[in-house]
Amino acid sequence: MLEMESFCEKLPKIELHAHLNGSLSRNTLRQLGCTDDAILEYQSEQTTIEEVFKLFKVAHKATSTKKNLYLSTKTVIKEFAEDNVIYLELRTTPRKELDMTEEEYIQTVINAIIDKESPNIIVKLLLSLDRRRNHQEQSETLDAIIKFKNMYPDIVRGVDLSGDPAQGTFYRDLFEKARRNGLFCAIHCAEIKNNTEVIDILNFKPERLGHGTFLHPNYTSNAEIWNLYTKLQIPVECCLSSNVICLTSKSHREHHVQEWMKNDLPYCLATDDKGVFNTTLSKEFLHLQESFNLNKKDLWKISDNAINYSFALSEEKEMLHEKLKLWKIQNM
Numbered sequence: 001m002l003e004m005e006s007f008c009e010k011l012p013k014i015e016l017h018a019h020l021n022g023s024l025s026r027n028t029l030r031q032l033g034c035t036d037d038a039i040l041e042y043q044s045e046q047t048t049i050e051e052v053f054k055l056f057k058v059a060h061k062a063t064s065t066k067k068n069l070y071l072s073t074k075t076v077i078k079e080f081a082e083d084n085v086i087y088l089e090l091r092t093t094p095r096k097e098l099d100m101t102e103e104e105y106i107q108t109v110i111n112a113i114i115d116k117e118s119p120n121i122i123v124k125l126l127l128s129l130d131r132r133r134n135h136q137e138q139s140e141t142l143d144a145i146i147k148f149k150n151m152y153p154d155i156v157r158g159v160d161l162s163g164d165p166a167q168g169t170f171y172r173d174l175f176e177k178a179r180r181n182g183l184f185c186a187i188h189c190a191e192i193k194n195n196t197e198v199i200d201i202l203n204f205k206p207e208r209l210g211h212g213t214f215l216h217p218n219y220t221s222n223a224e225i226w227n228l229y230t231k232l233q234i235p236v237e238c239c240l241s242s243n244v245i246c247l248t249s250k251s252h253r254e255h256h257v258q259e260w261m262k263n264d265l266p267y268c269l270a271t272d273d274k275g276v277f278n279t280t281l282s283k284e285f286l287h288l289q290e291s292f293n294l295n296k297k298d299l300w301k302i303s304d305n306a307i308n309y310s311f312a313l314s315e316e317k318e319m320l321h322e323k324l325k326l327w328k329i330q331n332m
């Protein structure tokens, strides 16, 4: 029988919420030529949601060339595979840099996904719209995303809305256009208290929500939002360490995931930014297990459920369920 920590490591896992530039490990940053000071700055033990957005600048500087972006993407995929993630939805915000256009940025990340070395991991790409950018800028990025979705429909699966939740806007028309063009929508929602926007996002009915911290009345003091949410039952990507380090959750034990567990609502576990928050998906499983005294079957089920919430092709979903079933027979 596997000990809990080793069980969490060995369990085949599904990662649905990982930002590329937040996922760079210390080693990767060193390989890219970052100084020790910059690396220390990037990995934070405790921060605030405002401060964390300054940390991404370290990674953005390091991935500002095609060569480094390609290398970073390949390394992040390799690290997830080493943590026994068998299906990864990596998300990233296309950026214009000195040596690349937004389209070249997307192409470089796709090249790295195609060239991945581990055969044991399926990798998909979600492209992010940065909420701090204005409507026209986001609209131009979306056009590029749609172009690549049509070129690589099996890799580019969806659109994300991310960036500093205290700034910018959710432009519903852009996500409607994304949806019309066959893209799934995973939207950061209620990472901070912002009831009006949360209602707009819920009414759009994204396929998945990121965080969902301020949906439950214990956190919003607003029952209307929770009523709407429980009618819709949209899967929420829960990022425990991210929320604890950014101080939107007091502790792992007090994390809002407990409301999803109590009410049997759909959720999955995710790392958000494994580099910045110094975590792995295995560690996230262990935090949940320790905080709520879960057993191995519970953990296995969380992994298996996440397949259903993923944007994988249906034959891939079947294959992933089979893989987990087989692992259960052999290890539990």
Ligand SMILES: CNc1ncnc2c1ncn2[C@@H]1O[C@H](COP(=O)(O)O)[C@@H](O)[C@H]1O
Pocket (backbone or CB within 6 Å): 019, 020, 021, 022, 052, 056, 091, 092, 093, 128, 130, 162, 163, 164, 165, 188, 191, 242, 246, 272, 273
């Ligand atoms: C901590 N909670 C969070 N909330 C909202 N957006 C976040 C985030 N963590 C990361 N990002 C988004 O992802 C970018 C870095 O990866 P990419 O450059 O896209 O690969 C950040 O600049 C931010 O826009």
Ligand SMILES: [Zn+2]
Pocket (backbone or CB within 6 Å): 017, 019, 162, 188, 210, 272
């Ligand atoms: Zn996120």
